[in-house]
Structures are given as structure tokens and as C-alpha cells.
Amino acid sequence: MLTEERFTRILSILESMGSVTVQQLMTELDASESTIRRDLNTLDANGQLIKVHGGAILKNTSYSTEDDEVMQRKERNKDAKEEIAKYAAALIKPGDFVYIDAGTTTDLMIDFITTRQAVFVTNAITHAKKLAQKGCIVYILGGEFKTVTEAIVGEEAVSSVEKYNFTKGFWGANGISVQRGFSTPELKEALVKKRSMENCRECYILADDSKFNQISSVTFAPFESAKVITTGLTKPAYRQCKNVIEVKKIQRPAEQKRGKSRKETEKMIYTVTFNPSLDYIVTVPHFTCGMVNRTSEEKIFPGGKGINVSMVLKNLGLENTALGFYAGFTGNELERLIREKGIRADFIPVKEGMTRINVKMRSDEESEINGQGPAISEADIKTLYEKLDRLSDGDVLVMAGSIPDVMPQTIYMDIMKYLADKDLKIVVDATKDLLVNVLQYHPFLIKPNNHELGEIFGVKITEKEDVITYAKKMQEKGAGNVLVSMAGDGAVLVAEDGSIFQAEAPKGKVVNSVGAGDSMVAGFVTGYLKTGSYKEAFQMGVCTGSASAFSEELATEPEVLALLDKNKGIFK
Secondary structure, three states, X not given: OOHHHHHHHHHHHHHHHOEEEXXXXXXXXXXOHHHHHHHHHHHHHOOXXXXXXXXXXXXXXXXXXXXXXXXXXXXXXXXXXXXXXHHHHOOOOOOOEEEEOOOHHHHHHHHOOOOOOOEEEEOEHHHHHHHHHOOOEEEEOOOEEEOOOOEEEOHHHHHHHOOOOEEEEEEOOOEEEOOOEEEEOOHHHHHHHHHHHHOEEEEEXXXXXXXXXXXXXEEEEOHHHOEEEEOOOOOHHHHOOOOEEEOOOOOOHHHHOOOOOOOHHHOOEEEEEOOOEEEEEEEOOOOOOOOOOOOOEEEEEEEOHHHHHHHHHHHOOOOEEEEEEEOHHHHHHHHHHXXXXXXXXXXXXXXXXXXXXXXXXXXXXXXXXXXXXXOOOHXXXXXXXXXXXXXXXXXEEEEEOOOOOOOOOOHHHHHHHHOOOOOXXXXXXXXXXXXXXXXXXXXXXXXXXXXXXXXXHOOOOOOHHHHHHHHHHHHHOOOOEEEEEOHHHOEEEEOOOOOEEEEOOOOOOOOOOOOHHHHHHHHHHHHHHHHOOHHHHHHHHHHHXXXXXXXXXXXXXXXXXHHHHHOHHHEO
């Protein structure tokens, strides 16, 4: 039976029965379980039915015309709301002029706001009180007080909000539908939401999974007018929407079974940074020891090799989760900066110490001062392993950078041994013993430079022919793909299928080489996941590394594509 014919039969059966099990469809269509589940996934993603555990139900949109009391809504889906609230709060920067609409999730969001250098406007008395207690400047709209939602609404509230122009705004919604947009049961409340959104540059709807495919009485904004922050989304069709940000995905039953990988497009990439930092980059003209020196330029970035990989992956369009440890107010800022860039940060809080600050000073000579980092305990490491348990077959894990003295120096090897029964693609970007020790567990990709490769074998390597020879020796020890960077001399890839690729270095002015190697890793992973081709992955990796080296910041997708277009002749 042709695929389209099966689709028609499935929808016909569902129409007559209202719901159907996988077993029933296997019998009716004389098809295998895997075929039926694949068909249901496709029809669900197309919005033609709703897939549930063990089968499917008719795609019906629910309608609501009344709002529940605030106290009833507060405890509903609280864990999901907290995840959403944390992410939303991290979007607020110093200098923002922010509107926060009344609602239970927006209320939780205030708990996670860390900056006091933003100004807030709200139509909720409880929100205003909490913001004021945090030391924030806050204005409250005037108007009619609605007891059920504890919101200030009506014409006077609309008139109050009209004079403001917000940089960011956060709203709740009772219903979310692609066709009918964002909706709420009450007209007066809808008018305030509508007007405040019209006066806002960046609009965010905070909504747990239960609000999707719901329609309430009054639409206050079209679906495309705001980004939706959610978590645990069970409706695959909405994952295809560019304005939906899923903070944390859930595993459906079929994904939890060992040996059943998710689709290529659903693979998750995880990066691990054991020793992240805030990189404080200052320019000090003619620095003089023993004197007061003033900076002419200051920048602060999230730092750490794994974090660099995460940021470039995000720039190239791949969602990923950054794992690691953080502590103190510097750790809070690190996490905020990462989330601000749209990356899922799932760091483990450490009780003692603080996330290090690495000072990089540019003057007549460049100098660095690196911090110590927090005291990571055995319990913290155990928590990391618990987070690694969530990885599924087909996922990608990138481990990069040095290991703090407070952690076992075998941690890379220990993690790969721990995950050995899962079908993962593990990338290791480390030096000497850290790298050699993991080879027995067959990493998908390693990325030494030619000097590091030479150190491992006690030789000096300057020619590509020698790189190829010793890269193959790394494969003999267990490595899959060996990607070797040679700075101005280009790069070499010895792929696990036996193919060999070489490249000269792209032409350009090196501005900042920090993060170029991490960018190369991110480019290779991106190229491979998008095309399945080692050739394409290699070319993407080389140009991504160079794009970062030619820029003050990490590579963006337009910069990478421009280099790819200009440098087709450097590859062989």
C-alpha cells in the first residue's frame, strides 16, 4: 500500500472512531508497528491528527470562555512554568524598558530577574510589589481591577499604556492557535494586551504546553506577532514554527526505547564545559605597571571552549544545550549571557567559590589573568552524570577544554565509558593525555592541531603528508574522524570512511584567533548533521574557524557562507 493511501485510510478510520490504537491500525492496514508509528508522527507533524501514547485521536481544538481564579492556576503545570519563567527573565538586559502582563507565569518570571538596571511597567499589583521589593523601578497602569485574574484592565488601562514604547514585553495567553492567534476570555483584558503589544519592539508569550491548540473568546494578537516561550511541547506541528522557542523538550515513549533514535532533525547537541568563565576583554593604551591605567574599550563574553562551540552552533542554526558548572554572581551572569544568545543553559550550581573571570588585556603587549573557578564536589559531578543520562541514541556530545584541578583528570574517559552503551556521536577537543585516553571509546571526531598531534607521537609535524600519516595512527588507536588544524597552513581531515580532504587557509586578516578552533568544531558538526557528507563538513569547519579568526566575535552564518563562496578553490 502506498504511503498516501495509508494516510487516507488512517484519517478515515480515525474520523469514524474518534480514536485509534497502533495495534488496531496494524490489523486494519496489514502494516508493521514501525510503519504505523512513522505515519502517525508524520500526520501529527502535518497537523492532521494528534498523536498520543499508543495511538492517535482526532485533531480537535478546545475552546475556553472563562478564566480560572489565580490561586487555581498558580499550581497548574508549575514545573513547566518555572522553566519558561527562568528563560524569559534571562532575556531582560540593563537599559531595557519592559512590560510585564498580569499572569501566573509572568509572576514567576519576576523571581528570576537579576538586573535592577531595567525599568518595568505592569498591570498587576502583585507584580509591581515584587519588582519594587527587588529594588527595581516600576510603574503600574491605572484602571479597573479584575478580581479573577488580579489584573488592571479597561479603557483607562489602555489609555495609560498607550504613552509607553517598550523594548521587551511578556504576556500570558489562555489560547494559542496558528489560525486564531493568541486569545483570552475577557474583552477588557484583551484590549490591554493588544495595545501593549502594539507598543513593544520584542514581544514574548509565555505559555506551557496546555495552551496550544486552544482558542479563547477574544483574539488579542496574531500568531506571528510574538515569540512563544514554552517547554515540554507535545504538539510536533508547533515545533516547526520559527517563532516557538522550546526551552526544554520532553521525550515521548517511542524515543525512550533503546535502539530507536530520533529523526535527524530532532537530534540534540550537548556541549560540556568544565571550567567556563566570564571573559573580560579590556584595551589599555600603553599599560604601565604600578600606575592607575584606564581602559579605552571593554567587552565581556561567556567563555570556555564548549560554550564557544554552543554559541557558534546557534549562530549556524542548530539548537543545542550547554552543560557545565557555575557558581556565585559571576555564574549567574554567565548563565544569563548564554540564555540571552538563545542557547539552552543547563548548568549545575556549585555552592563554594565562583565562576572565574578571565581578564584579557590588550596593550603594547597582550596579557591575561585567569581566575581559579569554583570548588566542584563529588555530588556536583554526580549531578552531571544524571544530566548525561538524558542523552538519547543519535545525540551529539561535545567535550572541549581543560579540566579543573578539583575534578578527576580522567573525566573525559570516564564519561565516554559511562555512555558507551548509547549510540552517540562524541566530539573531543582536548590535548595530549586527555585526548589519547579517550581513543579506546571511539570518539566520532577529534580535533588536534599539528603541534598537538606531533606532541602525542614525539615528532615535529609541519607537512600535510605527515599529518595524514599520524592522523591514521590516531584512527588505529580508535578515533573516527581526525580533523587537524594547521593555522596559516590550512587543515586536513582523515575521515572514518577512509577519505582524505585537504585545504589551504582561507585568505583574510586575523583579528582574534580565540575561539577559532572551537568554531571549526562547530562548523564541522553543523556541516555533517545538515548534509551527512564529510567533505561538506570539512569545508564548513574550515570556513567557520576562519570566519571567527577574521572577526572580533564568533562566526555568524552569513560570514561563513561568504567565505565558503569565495574559497572554493582552496579545497582538494
